Amino acid sequence: MAVTGPAELLATWEAGLAQQAGGRALLLHRAARREAGTDALLSVPLGERAADLFALRRALFGDRMQVKIDCADPECGEAMEFELDAGEMGARPRLPEGGLRVEEGEWVVRFRLPTPADLAAVPAAAVDAEDARRLLGARCALSALRGGRPAAGEELARLPDPVLKRFAEAAEQADPAAEVVLNIACPECGAATPAELDIAAYLWTELDAWARDVLLDVHLLASAYGWSEPQILALSPLRRRYYLELCADA
Numbered sequence: 001m002a003v004t005g006p007a008e009l010l011a012t013w014e015a016g017l018a019q020q021a022g023g024r025a026l027l028l029h030r031a032a033r034r035e036a037g038t039d040a041l042l043s044v045p046l047g048e049r050a051a052d053l054f055a056l057r058r059a060l061f062g063d064r065m066q067v068k069i070d071c072a073d074p075e076c077g078e079a080m081e082f083e084l085d086a087g088e089m090g091a092r093p094r095l096p097e098g099g100l101r102v103e104e105g106e107w108v109v110r111f112r113l114p115t116p117a118d119l120a121a122v123p124a125a126a127v128d129a130e131d132a133r134r135l136l137g138a139r140c141a142l143s144a145l146r147g148g149r150p151a152a153g154e155e156l157a158r159l160p161d162p163v164l165k166r167f168a169e170a171a172e173q174a175d176p177a178a179e180v181v182l183n184i185a186c187p188e189c190g191a192a193t194p195a196e197l198d199i200a201a202y203l204w205t206e207l208d209a210w211a212r213d214v215l216l217d218v219h220l221l222a223s224a225y226g227w228s229e230p231q232i233l234a235l236s237p238l239r240r241r242y243y244l245e246l247c248a249d250a
Contacts, residue, residue, distance in 0.1 A: 046178035054090030
């Protein structure tokens with residue numbers, strides 16, 4: 001993966017300030033796959049996007065990821081901090097040819113893996129969590145047989161819970177990076193604390209901190225030397241830091 005330059009990263013950050021989580025994830029994915037169009041990015045499996053974002057994170061900030069959470073036990077609440085290796089995260093989907101085949105009772109259904117477009121569309125139309133599961137299942141169903149005959153559109157919209165459960169299990173096995181949940185044992189009380197690792201949100205937080213630091217560097221160097229922002233961004237981080245040290249010593 002070619003590392004995106006600082007000017008492009010700042011443009012991504014600036015565009016993301018006016019976006020919500022979904023829009024920011026798309027911007028980050030576009031930075032990771034600069035050759036792909038919006039429709040293509042929204043149509044990849046969720047684990048594929050996560051793998052691209054973990055690769056972008058490694059290229060920009062390295063392998064070591066610091067994670068901070070609080071113990072889930074209300075009587076403890078211990079602040080915990082640990083490290084993850086980004087190189088070990090983000091396994092790409094393993095989708096069988098022809099999609100995920102689910103058999104349950106009289107049903108035989110083939111599904112595709114959920115995509116960012118599905119996640120964006122389903123919550124907006126869903127009444128509750130159960131309705132969201134049904135809408136997601138209907139969107140991802142490629143074909144369905146019920147008692148040996150093709151299922152109609154209305155039947156696909158009302159797939160039974162056991163079929164949807166099987167679909168969720170098959171999707172989790174085929175695309176484990178789509179939703180990464182860590183179970184951390186508290187060193188103080190031993191309680192297990194589940195924590196979802198959302199790489200898009202994590203990477204956006206890092207990009208936000210990086211962008212604000214870079215803009216402060218630009219401000220200080222422009223004030224000291226009269227250089228333009230493009231001239232300052234063209235400096236390597238090491239040279240930029242050296243000039244800042246000279247400013248501090250002056």
